Amino acid sequence: MTDPREAAARYLAAQQQDQNADGDEESGTPPGIAAAVDRAAFIETAIQVAIRRGEFDDLPGAGKPLEGLGTHHDPDWWIRRKIETENLTGLGPPAILLRTEDQELNDQLDLLGRESDVRDVLDDFNRRVREARRQLQGGPPVVTEPRDVDVEVAAWAERRAARPIAPPVEQQRRRRFGIRRRG
The missing domain is CATH 1.20.58 (Methane Monooxygenase Hydroxylase; Chain G, domain 1)
Incomplete structure (x- = not known):
């Protein structure tokens, strides 16, 4: 099932792409710019549709500050946290x-x-x-x-x-398992 807004955004993007393919030389728009604008518009529409559906509601950590930022600005905070959490x-x-x-x-x-x-x-x-x-x-x-x-x-x-000298392996095993020497 397709959302009508999403279908409309795709239709509009296709129409604009066809127009730009025919008239890029006349409009002075460099090739690829129109596609990037269309892609951004499509993504923004998809995000807005997801918000209306409630797909971003009740996310973990919503409304809370990010952990580990500290009081100073560190642009690499996220990679430092990844290294720490993954123990890299x-x-x-x-x-x-x-x-x-x-x-x-x-x-x-x-x-x-x-x-x-x-x-x-x-x-x-x-x-x-x-x-x-x-x-x-x-x-x-x-x-x-x-x-x-x-x-x-x-x-x-x-x-x-x-360093203290470690006892031989046999003595360590006997102590660990409580084995007495047969005599």
């Missing part, structure tokens, strides 16, 4: 990504078991810091410093030595 990572300018990675790097290094792996991760981090400093893509400046690999490896080894 790896998005943003290199300066911010490297700063965040730098803060979490020690924890990541502590998960590694071999010195060569720690050196590889640090070399990769330093390479990306140097590349980001060379890029002139705009955005915030890269203030993250490359890390001294030898100093970081020594700090990693100290943190590793200070």
